[in-house]
Amino acid sequence: MYDIRQFKPALYLVLLLGFTGFAMAAESLGLGLFCLMAWGVNAWLVWSGRFIPLPRWLAGGITILALFYVIAQMRTQGGPPLMFIGLFLVLLQVIKLFEQRANRDYAQLLILSLLLVVAASINTASLLFGLLLMVYMVLALYSCLLFHLKVEADRARAAFPVPPDQVNSATLQLDTEFLPRSMRRLTVLVALTSVSAAVAVFLLFPRGPGQGVLGQLQFKPSTALTGFSEKVSFDQISRIKQNDEVVAHVTVWRDGRLLQGTEPLLLRGLTLDTYGPDPQRGFRYQWSRTRARGAEQEIPEDGQLNDDTHALSLYRQRVQLYPTGTRYLFAMPGPVHFKTQRVLSVRYAPADESFQTEPMILPIEYEVTSTGEPTPPAARAAFDQHFVMTMPSSDRAVLDQVRQIALLPEVTGGLAANRPRYPAQIDESNEAIARAIETYLRFNFTYTLDLTGSRDLLRETDPVVAFLTTVRKGHCEYFASAMTLMCQSIGIPARVVVGFRCDEYNAVGQYYVVRQAHAHTWVEVLTPRGWVQFDPTSGRDEAQQRAAGFWQSMRQLVDFLEYKWAENVVAYNNRSRENLIRQMDDAMTNTAMDIGDHVMAMRRRLDELLETSSFWKASGTLITALIAVMVTIVVFFTGLYLAQRYRLRRRAHRIGLDALPREQQVRLVRQLAFFDLLMRVLQRHRISRPAHQTPREFADSLVFLPGEAYDAIRRLTRLFYRVRFGEAELAPHRQRRLETVVLRVAELLSSSLQR
Amino acid sequence: MRRRPSLDFSLTGLTYTCMMLFMGLAAINSQANLLFAVFGLMIGVLGVSGLISRWVLRKLELHRVFPEHLVVGQPASISYVFENKKRYWPSLSVTVGELDGTEAFTMQPQAYLLHVAAGTRAIVPIQVMPKRRGVHHFERYQLSTSFPFGFVRRAVGRSHRDSILVYPPCAQVDQRLLMTCLSAETTGSRMRPRRGGVDEFYGVKEYRTGENPRWIYWRRSARTGELVSKEMTRVAPPRLVILVDTYLSERSIEQHAGVERAIAMACSLAATALDQGLAVGLCAWSDGWVAIPPSRGKRHAREMMAVLARLTLNTVQDHTSLIERARHLIRLDTTAILMTSTGLAQNLADVAKGTFLMIPAHSDQAHAWFRFPPGVEFEHCMPAEQEPVRNGIAESRS
DSSP states (O other): OOOOOSHHHHHHHHHHHHHHHHHHHHTOHHHHHHHHHHHHHHHHHHHHTOOOOOOHHHHHHHHHHHHHHHHHHHHHHOOOHHHHHHHHHHHHHHHHHTTOOSHHHHHHHHHHHHHHHHHHHHHOOOHHHHHHHHHHHHHHHHHHHHHHHHHHHHHHHHHSOOOGGGSOHHHHHHHHHHHHHHHHHHHHHHHHHHHHHHHHHHHHSOOSTTTTTTOOOOSSOOOOOSSOOSOEEOSOOOBOOOOOOEEEEEEEEETTEEOOSOSOEEEEEEEEOEEEEETTTTEEEEEEOOSSTTOOEEOOTTOBOOOOOOOSOOEEEEEEEOOOSOSEEOBOSSEEEEEESSOOOEEEETTTTEEEESOOSSOEEEEEEEOSSOOOGGGGHHHHHHHHHSOOOSOHHHHHHHHHHHTSHHHHTTTTTTOOSSSOOOSHHHHHHHHHHHHHHHHHSEEOSBOGGGHHHHHHSOHHHHIIIIIOEEOHHHHHHHHHHHHHHTTOOEEEEEEEEEOOEETTTTEEEEEGGGEEEEEEEEETTEEEEEOOOOOOSSOSSOOOSHHHHHHHHHHHHHHHHIIIIITOOHHHHHHHHHHHHHHHHHHHHHHHHHHHHHHHHHHHHHHSHHHHHHHHHHHHHHHHHHHHHHHHHHHHHHHHHHHHHHHHHHHTOTTSOHHHHHHHHHHTHHHHHHHHHHHHTTOOOOTTSOHHHHHHTOTTSOHHHHHHHHHHHHHHHHHHTTOOOOOHHHHHHHHHHHHHHHHHHHHHHHO | OOOOOSEEEOHHHHHHHHHHHHHHHHHHHHOOHHHHHHHHHHHHHHHHHHHHHHHHHTTEEEEEEOOSOEETTSOEEEEEEEEEOOSSOOEEEEEEEEOSSGGGBSSOOEEEEEEEOTTOEEEEEEEEOBOSOEEEEEEEEEEEEOTTTSSEEEEEEEEEEEEEEEEOOOOEEOHHHHHHHHHTSSSOOSSOEEESOSSSEEEEEEOOTTSOGGGBOHHHHHHHSSOEEEEEEEEOOOEEEEEEOOBOSSOOHHHHHHHHHHHHHHHHHHHHHHHTTOEEEEEEESSSEEEEEEEOSHHHHHHHHHHHHTOOOBSSOOHHHHHHHHGGGOOTTEEEEEEESSOOHHHHHHHHTTOEEEEETTSHHHHHHEEOOTTOOGGGOSOGGGOOEETTEESOOO
16 A cells, blocks of 8 residues: 655644744744754654654653643743643653654644644734744645545554555556645645635634633733833833834824825823832832823713814824733824724823723724824813922922023023922923923933943932933933923923834835834923923934835835734724625625616616617518528538438448448447548559458458558558447547548558559 | 444544634634634634545445455455546545445455545455355445544445355365275276277277277187177276265254365365366255266366355255265266265165265364365355354354
C-alpha cells in the first residue's frame, strides 16, 4: 500500500506556525527562539534517522516538572491564566515532539497546536497574526486529511495484511502519481468551504450578549503603555524611550473636506489643574485633576454637547482608538458633537471638555465634531466662574517660588507686575502674559528626553522649580508644568492638557496615525475668549516630518492594511453586522424592485406596440417570412437526412451489410466508413476485391503493393473484422485517424504508380 | 464489520463537536472576532466532512475477481477492482466488506482502498482462508468510509452477484497409498498388460471374420489348420474408482466430521492420482447418484473436484447401495477405493468380495496417509446449510 510520506513534513510545518503565532501573540522573543530551537533539533534528528523517542515515564516526569514550572511562574509573575495555559501547551508540545512514536502522539500534537493557536487568537488581533492564522488553518486541514488517511491505512495494514508480492503495482503507481493531486483538490475544497463558513459566521453571528460570561481571559491586560499617561509626575527620572505603538487612526474633515495632513493634529485627552504632593499615593510631585472631577455627565441622545454655532470651521474627526489603558477619549479642542456606533457608556465633563468611558478591551470607533477653537465662555460660564473663584490648589510653596521667576521682566516683560495670585482674573492681559511665558520657555530652555544627568538636581528640590532655575532642560511635561504654574502663581487660571500631537499622515489610507510617541502635554489658559491653548515646549530633536520615499510609502501601505484589518475584522461588532444585513437586504430589495420595474416597462411598451396598426402589418410580413425560413430549413434538413440515409445504404451495400437488421446496419456502416473509403481508394487504382475472396484473403493477396501500403491495408482489414464481427467500437477520434491512414495509403499508391 | 447504519457518528466526531462548542463559547465570552472565525471554520469543516464522505462513495463501482476455485484450508487471494466513475473527484479511504457468503471463510472478507483517482481503477487484493466447501454466493457488500476527518462513518450497501466454488481440503497423499491401491490388483504389477493393444505379443486367439488380417498368425494357423490371430498387449495405466460414502446415520458433529474427512480424502487421492497420470473415476450420492467413469486430464480433474465440492447431505443411501451402484464402473482392470466415515470391515467382506480397498476416515492409516493442512476443521467444513443443528442452534456461525 502507498506510504503516506507527506504527513510528517506537513505536521512539522503546522507546529512551527503554531509556535510562531503564539510567540507573536505573547510578544515573547525568548519563547519563540526556544520553540524554534527545539523544533529544529527534533526535525533534524527525525530526518537524519537519529531520533530515539523518550521513554514514556521520562516524558511524564518532564511534563510534571513543566507543570510545576508554569505554576511557579504564575505565582511569581502573576497575570491572567491564559498566558500560562499557553506556556504549558508550548512545553507540552515540545515534550511530545521528543516522545512521538505512534499515531496517537501525532493526534495529540495536532490538538495541542490547535489549542495553542486558539489561545493566541484570544489575545492578539494583529494583521500579521491574522495572515499567519489563515495559512495555519489551511495547513492544519491538509495535515488532518493526511493524518486520517495514515491512521486508516495503518489500521487496514494491520487488520488485513497483504503479502508484498501481491500488491498491485499498477495501483501503486497510480497512487504515487495521483494521490498528491487528489489531496490538494480536497484540501482546496475543504478550505474554501470552511473559509466560507468562517466568513459567514464572522459576519452574521450576533455580538455583544454573553460577553465575559466566563470572565476575562485575555492575557494582555489593558495597562498603560509608555507615552500617554493620565498621571503627570516627576518622581521617576529616566531616559524615556520612544514608543511607536499605534494608539489611534484619525480621519479628519474640515467643513466636509478631507484634511490631507497639511497641519498637525492636536487631540486633547484630559486636563490637570493641581500640582503638589500626594502622600497617600506616594507621589511627591504630580499633577492631578481636581476642578473638573465629578462634573462628568451623560452625553445627550442626539450627541449635541453645546449649542454654540459661531465657529468659523467645524472639524469632524473619526477616531479608531485602540486600548491604551486609559479611560479617556481624545478629540480636538472645542467639541460640539459626539457620536459612536458602539454601545458605549461615555461621560462628558464640560468643565474641561474631556470624555471618559469604561476600560477598553477592544478598539472603539467614535466621531467628534469640534470647532478647533476655545469654547466661548458663555457656554461654560458656570465652570469657569468656579475655576476662577476657587483658590488654586497647587502647592503654595512651589507657587511662591515660581512666581518670583514669572515676575521677572525677561519672562513676562512687566505685564504681570502686581498681579495677585488670588483671586484669579480673566482679562485681556491673560493671553498676552501667557504668550510671553510661552515664548520665554521656548527660546530659553532645551527639549530632551534624557534627564539622567540632572537626576540629583531634580531630586533636591521641586522638579519644576529646578527645571526653571538650574536644569533648564526637559521634556514637554516640564515645559507645560512650568508654564501652568507660572500662570497660576500670577493669578491666571491655567491647566495642563495631556493628549497627542500628531503630524504623521498616511496618504494611502488618508488618515492620521497617532502613536504613543506623539503623546504630548501643553497648556490651556483661561482668557475672555475661553481656554486658549499654548505649547511652550521648545523644538523637539527627533524628526517630526518623516522623509517621504519608497520605504515611507511601503510603511504607510502596511499601516493602512493593519488599519483596515483592525477596522473590518478586529473591531467588527453588532452595529457593523446590522449594517451589513441591512445592506444585503436593501440590495436584494432594490434588485427585485428594479427587475419588477423593467418588466413593467417592457409590458407597457408591448401594449403600446400592439395597439398600433402598423405593428400588425409588420408582424404579418414578419410571420410570413419566419414561416418561409422555417419551411426552407425543414426542407433542407430533410433533404440532408435523406441524402445521408441513401449514402449509408449505398455504403452498407458496398461493404456487404445488407442482410443485417436495420439498427446494426446503421451502427456498423458508421463504424466501417474507413473500410469503405479504403475500398474506393483501391478501386480508383483499379484494384477490386473479387466476389469469391473474403476481405482478409483479398488483403493478403495485395503483396505487389508497396510494403507500407500493404501493411496498412492488412491492419485496416484486421480492424474491419474486429468491428464487423468482434463488436469492437471505434471512438470518433479514432475513426478520423483511420481516415487519415487511408488517405496516406492513397498517397502511397499514387506515388508508386507514378514511378 | 457489522451492518452499520448509513451514518454513524464516531468518538472523534463527538470530541470534535465538543471542541467546536467550546470554541463557540470562548468566542462569545471573549468577543474576539478571530475566534468567531475559527468557530465558523470548525462548523464548515464538520459540514464539509459529511459532504465529502458522501461524494467519496458516489459513482464508485466494485467488481470482484475470484480465482477459478478455492480450496479449503489453503489461503487464496481475492481481488477487488474499484472503478471511480467520477470525472473530477477521487475516492479515498474506502472499506468494503462482504455481507453474504461470509460463512465460507474463517474471517469476513474485507478490503481497504486507500485511493482511486477520478476516472481510474484500483485493484486491491486480499488474503482469505476458505473453510467450507461448496458453491458460495456473494451478493451484498457494504462500502464505508470515514474520510475526510473520521467524524462520521458513512456506509452504503450494494449488491452484485458472484459465485465461487470451494473444493474440499486437499492433503498430501503418501505415495505408499497409491502403491497400495495399485497393488490391490491380482497380478501385483503396476503397469499391467492388457489385451487389445498393439504393443507386445499377448497370446493367440481364433480369427474372426472382419478382424484385421494382418494379425493372422500364419505359422500357427498352418500348424493347427485353423486360422488364428495374434493378440497384442495394450499398456494401460491403472484405473481407480473412488467411492465416497457420505451416509449419515445420525446428524452428529462427529459423523459429519467423518464424512467431510472422507470427502477430503477422496478429493486428495483423486487429485494426486490424476496428477500422476492415472485414470480416476468417482461414485457418490449427491441428491442422486453421481457416477463418473475413470478418465484422465485436467478437465476431468476439475469435474471431479467440482462434484466432490458439491456433495449434498446424504441420509438415505448407505455404503451398500453405493457399492451396488458402483459395480458397473468397476472392471477387472479397476481398483475401487471406498472412502467411508465408519469402519465396515465385516459387512464389506460379504459385499465387496475382495476387490475394494477401504479406508475409514478416522483410521490410523488414514491419518498417516493423508496429511491435511493444520487449519482445516472438518467439523465445520461442510456447506453451511448442511451444518448439524444442536438444540435448535447451529453449531457454528462464521
